[in-house]
Amino acid sequence: MGTTYAQLSIEDRCRIAGLQEQGRSIRQIAAALDRAPSTVARELERNAGRQVGYHPAYAQEQTRARRWKGSKLERDEGLRRLVLDRLGQGWSPEQIAGRLARQQAKPSVSHETIYRFIYAQIARTKNYSWRNYLPRRKSKRGCRGRRGGSSTSFIEGRIPLAERPPEASDRQTPGHWEADLMMFAKYGQAVLAVHERSSRILLAARPDNKTANLIADLIEQLLGPIPSQLRRTITFDNGTEFARHSRLHSLDLKTFFCDPYAPWQKGGIENAIGRMRRLMPRKTDLAAVSDRRFTALLQTYNATPRKCLDFKTPAELFLEQLLHFKCESTSPPARG
Numbered sequence: 046m047g048t049t050y051a052q053l054s055i056e057d058r059c060r061i062a063g064l065q066e067q068g069r070s071i072r073q074i075a076a077a078l079d080r081a082p083s084t085v086a087r088e089l090e091r092n093a094g095r096q097v098g099y100h101p102a103y104a105q106e107q108t109r110a111r112r113w114k115g116s117k118l119e120r121d122e123g124l125r126r127l128v129l130d131r132l133g134q135g136w137s138p139e140q141i142a143g144r145l146a147r148q149q150a151k152p153s154v155s156h157e158t159i160y161r162f163i164y165a166q167i168a169r170t171k172n173y174s175w176r177n178y179l180p181r182r183k184s185k186r187g188c189r190g191r192r193g194g195s196s197t198s199f200i201e202g203r204i205p206l207a208e209r210p211p212e213a214s215d216r217q218t219p220g221h222w223e224a225d226l227m228m229f230a231k232y233g234q235a236v237l238a239v240h241e242r243s244s245r246i247l248l249a250a251r252p253d254n255k256t257a258n259l260i261a262d263l264i265e266q267l268l269g270p271i272p273s274q275l276r277r278t279i280t281f282d283n284g285t286e287f288a289r290h291s292r293l294h295s296l297d298l299k300t301f302f303c304d305p306y307a308p309w310q311k312g313g314i315e316n317a318i319g320r321m322r323r324l325m326p327r328k329t330d331l332a333a334v335s336d337r338r339f340t341a342l343l344q345t346y347n348a349t350p351r352k353c354l355d356f357k358t359p360a361e362l363f364l365e366q367l368l369h370f371k372c373e374s375t376s377p378p379a380r381g
Contacts, residue, residue, distance in 0.1 A: 221241070
């Protein structure tokens with residue numbers, strides 16, 4: 046049988062330091078630790094600081110630093126290529142880690158490992174283009190200040206959010222929607238986004254203007270083909286573009302409005318627009334985006350897994366809901 050070797054522990058290093066301070070020789074220290082003299086000599090040579098001499102904690106850190114072979118993404122080229130490809134598609138580190146764990150039935154990489162890898166590349170290379178792999182493109186970790194508030198106006202028949210059915214708040218019941226306009230830098234350009242709170246599915250259209258009648262028409266076109274069981278309520282902010290909300294009552298949609306200066310109350314659509322900004326930044330010229338490209342970007346959003354959906358995609362969950370209600374509506378009535 047071959048000889049086995051035990052690495053020096055922090056306790057061993059403390060004894061080495063103590064015996065060295067007492068003036069013991071290398072052979073005496075080795076005998077006290079029941080180690081070979083060469084082991085002690087190598088330890089003192091490799092892990093002693095030039096200025097501070099031999100200290101146990103410093104020696105332990107030096108040993109760990111020599112053993113570190115890089116992060117998992119630096120060592121596994123295939124995994125690194127897969128992660129960078131998903132980041133390039135706009136997935137967040139958490140979505141990548143969750144989806145890989147779901148597909149492989151075990152964790153393969155954590156979202157924290159991905160974040161640390163990206164920030165380590167920025168720190169090591171000073172190449173700040175690495176930040177473009179991250180959802181919010183931040184070169185440093187930490188929170189940013191937030192701007193809040195939106196204009197309010199009087200809207201006829203406006204019902205406050207406090208009167209919305211409680212079932213809409215827990216996101217367990219499908220059919221509760223939120224809507225908002227996604228604005229762009231070029232004057233007059235906007236995307237109407239409609240978001241379902243349970244499945245997180247996002248529907249969208251590009252209005253020619255923000256007039257209330259046109260916005261109501263587009264919402265009717267987006268939600269009209271959907272089964273009535275999936276049209277329960279819809280929530281807006283206080284923008285005048287939603288002033289014709291009463292027209293949606295013909296779809297059996299009950300309409301509600303956030304409190305003044307509180308767009309965060311419809312957090313689902315706010316989050317969805319934030320995610321769409323990764324694909325269509327504010328500086329995007331919508332006139333240069335073809336209908337085919339616009340549809341592809343929307344499909345990318347709906348085909349991206351979400352942690353809140355147990356890493357299913359919004360499209361997968363919405364299709365399950367749709368099939369459920371279709372099967373339910375076509376099932377024969379029970380015999381009495």
